Amino acid sequence: xxxxxxxxxxxxxxxxxxxxxxxxxxxxxxxxxxxxxxxxxxxxxxxxxxxxxxxxxxxxxxxxxxxxxxxxxxxxxxxxxxxxxxxxxxxxxxxxxxxxxxxxxxxxxxxxxxxxxxxxxxxxxxxxxxxxxxxxxxxxxxxxxxxxxxxxxxxxxxxxxxxxxxxxxxx
Numbered sequence: 001x002x003x004x005x006x007x008x009x010x011x012x013x014x015x016x017x018x019x020x021x022x023x024x025x026x027x028x029x030x031x032x033x034x035x036x037x038x039x040x041x042x043x044x045x046x047x048x049x050x051x052x053x054x055x056x057x058x059x060x061x062x063x064x065x066x067x068x069x070x071x072x073x074x075x076x077x078x079x080x081x082x083x084x085x086x087x088x089x090x091x092x093x094x095x096x097x098x099x100x101x102x103x104x105x106x107x108x109x110x111x112x113x114x115x116x117x118x119x120x121x122x123x124x125x126x127x128x129x130x131x132x133x134x135x136x137x138x139x140x141x142x143x144x145x146x147x148x149x150x151x152x153x154x155x156x157x158x159x160x161x162x163x164x165x166x167x168x169x170x171x
Contacts, residue, residue, distance in 0.1 A: 001025060001027075001081060001082050001152070001169075002027070002060065002061040002062075002081055003061060003062055003076075003079055003080045003081050003082070004018075004021065004025075004027065004062070004063040004064070004080060004081070004082040004083075004084065005063075005064050005076050005077065005080040005082070005083050005084065006018045006021075006063065006064065006065045006066075006084045006086070007065075007066060007067055007073070007083075007084070007085060007086070008085055008086030008087055008088070008136070008156075009086070009087075009088065009090075009093040009128075009129060009132060009136055010093065010097050010125035010128055010129060011093055011094075011096035011097035011099075011100050011125060012086040012088050012093055012096060012162075013086060013096070013159075013162055014065045014066060014086055014111070015031060015065050015066075015109070015110035015111030015112075016110050017065075017084070017086070017162065017165075017166055018031070018063050018064075018065035018111070019065075019110055019111075020166060021063055021166070021169060022063045024169070025063070025169075027061050027062060027063045028059065028061065028062050028063070029062075029063045029065065030056050030062055030063065030064050030065070031064075031065045031066060031111040032064060032065060032066030032067060032068040032072075033065075033066050033111055033112070033113055034111065034113055035049060035052050035053060035056075035068070036049055036066075036068055036069075037113040037116060038113070039113060039114045039115040039116070040115055040116070041113065041115065041116035041117060041120065041121075046069075049068070049069070049072070050072070053068070053072050053075070057075060057076065057079055064076055064080075065111055066111070077144075077147055077148070078147075080151060081151055081152065082151065082152045082153075082154075083144065083148050083151055083152070083153045083154065084154045084156065084165070085141065085144060085153070085154065085155045085156065086156045086162065087136065087141070087155055087156060087157050088156070088157065088158065088159070088162075089157075089158075090129060090133070092158075092159065093129055094126070094129060097122055097125045097126065097129070098122070100118070100122070101118055101119065101122040104118035141155060
């Protein structure tokens with residue numbers, strides 16, 4: 001396990017899992033949102049993102065947390081040896097996004113760009129969740145299995161499975 005992708009819906013625990021895995025496995029962690037957004041919350045220019053992303057892809061090992069532009073996602077998909085798709089039910093995703101907002105009163109969320117409004121991010125997460133049924137679905141997973149042949153693929157469909165996976169991968 002040298003190149004790991006962790007992806008899924010907003011608020012699903014990608015950043016928390018990625019950070020724990022990076023610490024346990026000794027792999028460098030790259031959070032796509034931190035690459036794609038400036039500290040003020042505005043998106044970085046596409047060419048700037050692609051430069052940083054290209055350097056990441058040339059690295060010997062990494063854990064990537066997040067989606068980013070689809071073209072960049074597909075590039076990472078080709079190079080990764082381990083794919084972790086956190087596919088929690090939508091009701092849980094909405095709850096976790098809301099929980100993240102409330103917790104942000106006391107602590108900045110994992111993987112959250114510095115200076116970005118958690119309230120604005122939460123609203124965007126709700127919008128993304130509403131639109132994402134067209135993307136995060138069984139067709140996506142079937143395509144992922146096709147593209148991911150020869151790779152370790154984990155599909156996490158509950159919080160219990162997420163906890164079990166974290167425990168399994170730590171060993």
